[in-house]
Amino acid sequence: MTRDIDIKSKDQVEKINRLACETPYEVWLYDGTVMLDARSLLGLYVLVGKRAKVVTEDNVNPRQLTRLVAKMA
Numbered sequence: 001m002t003r004d005i006d007i008k009s010k011d012q013v014e015k016i017n018r019l020a021c022e023t024p025y026e027v028w029l030y031d032g033t034v035m036l037d038a039r040s041l042l043g044l045y046v047l048v049g050k051r052a053k054v055v056t057e058d059n060v061n062p063r064q065l066t067r068l069v070a071k072m073a
Contacts (some may be wrong), residue, residue: 003069
């Protein structure tokens, strides 16, 4: 399951990382070329200024994912 997100700042990257660490399921970010684990802070900094997809397992409730992405924005 995926949702799009624009990553605009380092602060947003840190927020995305914190929220991903709080979820009971895996969260990745995909920018079209590379898939990054959202729980790994260092790799996420390459996404600043880019549009990415928030990717989770298929068994995640769509409403949960929508709320998560809204918090990340």
